[in-house]
Amino acid sequence: MGDSTRKSPPHMAEEKLDMEQLQIKDSTEESPILEKPSTLFPKITGKTGDLVSDYNYKLRQETGIDTSMTTAVIKLIGTVKLHGAHADIVIHTDNTMQLQSRNMASLSREKDLYRIASTMLPLKTEALDMKQRYRERFLTLNPGAEINEKCPTIIAGEWIGPGIQKGVAISQLPRKSFVILSVSINNAWLPDEPYADIHNEAVGIYNISRGGFYHEELVFSDIEGSREKLDAHTLAVETECPFAKSFGISGVGEGIVWKAEHPLGRDARFWLKTKGLQHTVTTTEKLKNKPSGTELENAKNFAEAAVTVNRLEQGWAYLEEMGIKRDMKGIGAFMKWVIHDVEVEEKREIEEMAINQALLKKNMTAMCKAWYMKKLDLT
Template sequence: MGDSTLKSPPSMVEGKLDMEQLQIKDFTAESSILEQPSTLFPKITGKIGDLVKDYNYTLYKLREETGTDTSPTAQNLDTILKLIGTVKLHGAHADIVIHSDNTMQLQSRNVTGLSREKDLYNIAKSILPLEAEVLDLKKRYRERFMELNPGVEIKEEFSTIIAGEWIGPGIQKGVAISDLPRKYFVILSVSINNAWLPNEPYADIHNEAVGIYNISRGGFYHEELVFNDVKRSREKLHAHTLAVEKECPFAKTFGISGVGEGIVWKAEHPLGSDARFWLKTKGLQHQVTNTEKLKNKPGGTELENAKNFAEAAVTVNRLEQGWAYLEEMGIERDMKGIGAFMKWVIHDVEVEERTEIEEMLINQALLKKTMTAMCKSWYMKRLDQM
């Protein structure tokens, strides 16, 4: 990581972002490219196409700042991104947000203020009593950060975020980590100065004695995303992912054999400090979409295409996520909750499948109408099973 006081944007080398000169500042809230910072953990794309598009757009904006004329849709086919992967755990996401005065705030993916009274999985009940241990983790991360980045100031206006996964019995089904003897908090990523740190240099920071583990326990994966051979890159990532699904490396360290969920890939730093350049790959049992398989199929009518897309995007796994969202938000799962359920599922599809929707020219009005009918039918059947 470089000097955060650098004022100029990163230089270009043969049409690519110069990784050696790219600075953290260019991917923090100070950059004109990004939105205002949020403590909520970012949504990670499951689409290589989205990552490539974000990379190309970022390059376009940086070139625009330097006065170099280019198109935001230009393909930088000579680009090779080095990716570093860690095991994706199927639990309940939870973050520990530590403010400058060392007060702690717990949050889930959707709820910014978990408490003993408002907490579906009793995360707060387990983590809040560990204040001294959590503050020690903050201290160790900051000390390591200063060692690795001499001369870089830690900006107190940005909270330290220890993002993790709450795993163990009673949280999820069908994965090996559900057979752990108790619930654990696993550190996935840490943010300092509103930028996510690389995992490997901080792999030894944890406190297993109190149930706080580091995702590094499951090992690291190294691959490349080659822009001019995305198909081959996807195959390599998929091979690693299927191996994790067959045997979860994280659970295996506890002597437990069984199914894993997938892998989270992050671009090599400093680019990886921005979650837009992360990618999640899931095993077949945990995929929430099959829309990419439609790309090579012959086109039909607008209605037929919208119906086929909806059937590929609104999978049982995605519907179950929407069902779980209602429980997390305290929304009664009855007929009054059907609106919130449909809104969540449809929005999730529109966000995660945006590239495919555009590329396949899917009529969004027809798609939304079809998805609404599918969600209503599934929800009604789910209510009957209660």
């Protein structure tokens, strides 16, 4: 496993604002648990500004501290981001088990593009054993805590291996495997490092810890400098994937998922994904430094930065996963997915740059249609 720790930047102690000093409340401890909390894996932001904004909002709501303060420091723990197909093992109170993907709440042998269900459903005994190991470890690490049985245990992971994705080292693995990325108990995500040894490699269930851990800080008074440090790790992963290397396979990786140190990291709003240049789906943040043009020019430039080939390919893959035929009848679903993905992930940039949304949608629609038509000609 790669040693991925880098020394954090120095700061004056009296200026450093951390979660312990602020005594920020953990919403998962005091908020009432929903009867049926969502089991869908959260969408992780790739925007540093989104994480900062969410932190400032939480800070203002729970402590009343002026959000103009810039001395906050969030410790981040990173793991290798794997380019495969997302899959979750959801185990309910009665030990019934369901498998879900990013877009489908229930995978079955009959409806499963990547054949996750046909491999994982027979491993129910092993999955229940992992559930028990996670729960026992949780109770050991949190004396006095109780497990809310209304909340399922979610073992979130990535389905990787041959035939799932192209152009990454893990596609060279000899067989498809499930890699544990995050685990939820009591509707809150657990920290990764204290559970790093929980896996069952004999049956093809690995832990993301096999690729090592990264440690950095997000310093609010130096966001650009912090981002440079995160990106340096990310580019190193893209050059040589540590997870694949642990199997003796050399090649390209995708990036890193950073989670805030607990208790903040229980909430996925305080996670951040950083991707290498080959896998990035947006370059809109770079537009902030460019001079403003007309509304039409700004909308066109934003569309070109947001509707990248990688994002379009994700929309193309979405159709396949959902069983939507990729012909002219599927173009509406394709455009809807891409445009919605941009509107969600780029919401902050759209607002900050005052992009005309009607013009933006018009430009995105034209780009999606042109790409889709060309893709059909090539397939």
